[in-house]
Amino acid sequence: MQDFSQLGRREAIRLLFEGSKFEPFGDCSFVPGDGRKAVAASRLMLEGIDFDLVYFPLKHLGYKSVVCVTGELYAAQAVPETLAVRLGLSAKLDFEQVKEVWSGILAATEEFGYSKLSLDLQPSQTGLTISVNACGAAPLEPLAAPASKDLLCITGRPGAAYFGLQVLEKGKTAADTQKELERYRMLVAAYLRPELPAALPAKLAESGITPSAACLVDRGLADALLRLTAATGLGAKVYADRIPFESGSFELGKSLDIDPVSAAMNGGEDFCILFAVPISQYEALRHDFQAFDIIGHLAQADVGAVLVTPDGLEHRVSAPGWPTDDNS
Numbered sequence: 109m110q111d112f113s114q115l116g117r118r119e120a121i122r123l124l125f126e127g128s129k130f131e132p133f134g135d136c137s138f139v140p141g142d143g144r145k146a147v148a149a150s151r152l153m154l155e156g157i158d159f160d161l162v163y164f165p166l167k168h169l170g171y172k173s174v175v176c177v178t179g180e181l182y183a184a185q186a187v188p189e190t191l192a193v194r195l196g197l198s199a200k201l202d203f204e205q206v207k208e209v210w211s212g213i214l215a216a217t218e219e220f221g222y223s224k225l226s227l228d229l230q231p232s233q234t235g236l237t238i239s240v241n242a243c244g245a246a247p248l249e250p251l252a253a254p255a256s257k258d259l260l261c262i263t264g265r266p267g268a269a270y271f272g273l274q275v276l277e278k279g280k281t282a283a284d285t286q287k288e289l290e291r292y293r294m295l296v297a298a299y300l301r302p303e304l305p306a307a308l309p310a311k312l313a314e315s316g317i318t319p320s321a322a323c324l325v326d327r328g329l330a331d332a333l334l335r336l337t338a339a340t341g342l343g344a345k346v347y348a349d350r351i352p353f354e355s356g357s358f359e360l361g362k363s364l365d366i367d368p369v370s371a372a373m374n375g376g377e378d379f380c381i382l383f384a385v386p387i388s389q390y391e392a393l394r395h396d397f398q399a400f401d402i403i404g405h406l407a408q409a410d411v412g413a414v415l416v417t418p419d420g421l422e423h424r425v426s427a428p429g430w431p432t433d434d435n436s
Contacts, residue, residue: 117229120203124210124227129218136226138189140245147246149180155198155235163276166205168301169238170212172379175302177242178220179324179379182308186244190224191217194239196232209238219306246309254320254340258384260404261393263305265298266329267368268354270375272299274364292356302379305399315396321406322383330373330427332382333413340384343411346404346425349418373415374427 115123118133125132140146153159153173161169174191181188193213197206210227217225222242272295279285289296305311312319321340325332329346337344348369357368384406385393393400404416413425 130225144245147186149177150241151176153238166208167212170209174216181244183322186246192241196237252318252320258406264380265354267372268298269377272296319383343407350403352401
């Protein structure tokens, strides 16, 4: 077992980069090409707040930290370019454990096509901290102007990560957890290792699909809808019976007395993309992105953000951190 006090910071960083395609201590800057602008996204993950090492595999944790910021770039229609990582390490973590975290970061960095990667290490008295800062290149101007009736599509299954977290938290005190983990493995996986469609901006461009707006669903679908309506100046309707749910959501929701629709709207950590597409591009969307679900559409501004139930009733969407009197 290698000890940080013997290795030293620079040697530890050099060893972590060993065998990868990236160079340690290299320049992590980039200059966008013609017609492009630089877009940045950052995330700070704190042990005990954002993750619990009792049940979180270290490699998955590293991978998830990159997904968080890559999703922000994808929502801005940006192609990932550079990633800067800073790890705050407490004395309880040895070098082999840090290598596990780093292996997940490396796997995600290569999967999402980052061209440059940097790392810094520093001590922490409050457990493991992971700071990630990503930069990408996006079009200077939006490719399409948002309009009422633009289709709202989502790349994943909102609420799944929230239910997965409930299974893991319950397992900390339950006598027999293996059966529950196996029964709800897809929900657990949604929390521990969220996935994004690789190279999403490039694939949309290849298909000729031009999103008019997009945002990362990381604090629940309600929060994402409110951000989307605020950014576009339009309203939005989402239909409850069109929201996709992961296998096991209704069974687990019943046992926990949690409505899966409520989990989707108010949960978090899903890291899927909600984006609007002009209705004229419907055929291309259905042909090239069959895994994406159309869950609603933009609407006139006076509609606001609403959830439409199967019986046709419209409920005003609300979310923590937003005014309760005027969510538009």
